[in-house]
Amino acid sequence: MQVTLRIKRFNPEQDVKAHFEEYQVEVEGTDRVLDALNQVKWHQDGTLTYRRSCAHGICGSDAMRINGRNRLACKVLMKDLGKKITLEPLIGFKVEKDLLVDMDKFFDAYKSIKPYLIADDAPTSGERLQSPEERHLFDDTTKCILCAACTTACPITWMSDDFVGPAAIVNAHRFIFDSRDQGGRERLRILNSGTGVWRCRTVFNCTDACPRDIKVTEAIEQVKRALIFQDA
């Protein structure tokens, strides 16, 4: 079937402001949006720019706005989108070129919550023990692929420069609720500050946007509850 891709283009080397361009492509219903983008890049306009790598929703490179919603271009099929598809870069980060945005702010926020196991009790032999029940407490948040779909779907992120954003909180959650980690208090202190979890207004945009089906808002709420009941 033939579809029209309406793509927001911006190249700061030559454009003053962003504009839309339209491309006609012949696709199968089972093609991914990424396949359609590749068709444009490979056979119509080589200057079209976006990130991509694994092409099956695992590497987190190709988050973008697809018909107004944050999705991975490699995880949405054409049959679910209609004949005219609007593709725009994520909101809230500086556009570097076309659908590709500056990720520095995103990774800085991620790094700010100390996203690594803090523990000084590694046993000299064997593994640390952890029951399946303990492991289950943070299973959902280990799925995060750092694609930024949640953070850039959040209206609080759009409105402010310093909110750490849902993705950073998800990754803090992954450690705070890991029985092996000893840095929970430290991370909770960071998330209790003015840039942390209390900025969240439980809009649920993050949960809707997550391509990994992480219950992002629930994770944020669990961190809030930990702050109130465990660490106040």
Place this chain on the structure above:
Amino acid sequence: MTYHRYDAVIVGAGGAGLMAAIQMAGKANVAVVSKLYPPRSHTGAAQGGISASLGNREEDHWEWHMYDTVKGGDYLVDQDAAEVLAREAVDAVLELEHMGLPFNRTEEGKIDQRFFGGHTRNFGEAPVRRACYAADRTGHMIIQTLYQQGIKHKVNFFDEHHLVDILFGDDGRCCGVVTMELKTGEIHVLHSKTVLIASGGYGRVFKITSNALAGTGDGVALAYRRGVPLMDMEMYQFHPTGLYRLGILVSEAARGEGGKVINGKGEAFAARYAPTLADLAPRDMMSRFIYQEVKEGRGIDGKDYVLLDVSHLPPEVIDEKLPDVTDFARVYLGVEPKKEGIPIQPTAHYAMGGLPTNVHAQVIFDPAGTVIPGFYSAGEAACVSVHGANRLGTNSLVDLVVFGRRAGKQMLKEIHDTDLATLPAEPDAVAKATIAGILGRDKGENVADIRAEMQTVMMDKVSVVREEKGLREAEQRIRELQSAYKNIAIQDKGKRFNTDLTEAMELGCMLDCAETIIHGALARQESRGAHYREDFQARDDKNWLAHSMITRTSGGLELKKKPIVITTFEPKERKY
């Protein structure tokens, strides 16, 4: 041009590169270069597990793991390296756990283990639970954990830098790399005492592949252009269960948990070919079984695919242990694995070949094992060789961690023992010429067309089953495409994030990889592991119990044989 000076430059931020970087953090001045952001690396796509003879679920020994690795590789494995792999796997997995990797757990709280293809108890008696795992996203958890450790140890990352050249001094010493920063198009020269190529594989050479679009063999090909030999390039693994037409991987864990591959007659046919292991036979064999079934008209509706069936497994096993792969089936094929079979076909998955190294990850340049000073490789880019003619499932992740760690340790030694070598005059000359050559033409051949044709030719003539005539045709066609490549033109002439340019450079690298795969496949007139010649169906230990080493010389490609290291297990017929 921006100049940098380092003790160690690591190209590739996947499992091997990060593991090496973490070894060196705080002890040397290290840079990690990646054309992606590190957590986007293809290690993250690995699903099923990482093997180690922990014995958490049943008796197991590293000797058994070593035996399985040697036999799985159809005896093309260097057994000293396989011993290192199997012994150090135990420590490597425990180190990952100590770093925070969230493995699934047994009831006692230990790391859980499951079955995987080709891994057996007591030298082939029956399957053994050896694969440590985190659901079906083990690779994702490894890349996340190692990236987190990189952040903790303040590793110096050069994100989104594309490798354009590798630098060697007049004395043959490796002395750095040249990259292009994607954001600015600027050229960087990273002058270094040591360089580790951990840039992964080149599955994108083939049409149907599980590999990321980034899997284009850049590090391997650029070293090859500089005169470094490539080893066992003909040994390319096709994973039996890729999603039909897409190639997206469906982990062997699906069969480890009890899934079966079914033909058009509804028959679980694997046991007919491999009575002991059935669906847990190694990947090269499973791929050939599927090929055979399809060829004899027993594909689904006579077509070129079969089904992977997990519908008989308890729904909670699917949800807890196979969530991602079953989700792929739902999203991309609209199939509900709890109720119906998943259409699958073999998919290009893993390069056993690559840059030849010793067990310290030092790249060697001749069959005698002479080391190229300052030059290292680990992970899929390298050929140690622990995988021989066919890698066992889970052993790639073991390889990354074990030999990435060894690379880091050996590089630290070399850094302390040597001074910085002198850079060649105009170190960025070749890189600049490569880029200018591509940008300079306004009219010419289309990159995507050449790439698509290469992928089709490689899939049709150089995949699961090969024979002389087809290989000769492929050789001829790749040569023509290489000529056409010299005349490519791209549309994007800008500096900023010029992915038109990087795709063009990647194609050049893939064509070089394809050339060596075909050359090795033509020379090796036998069938061994993943390399199956219809015109030479038997294994030929008399002539080919040897690695192939291919070098590009002014007179064409030169192939030398390198003897296999046999320490423990004499080659036997490989039956499962």
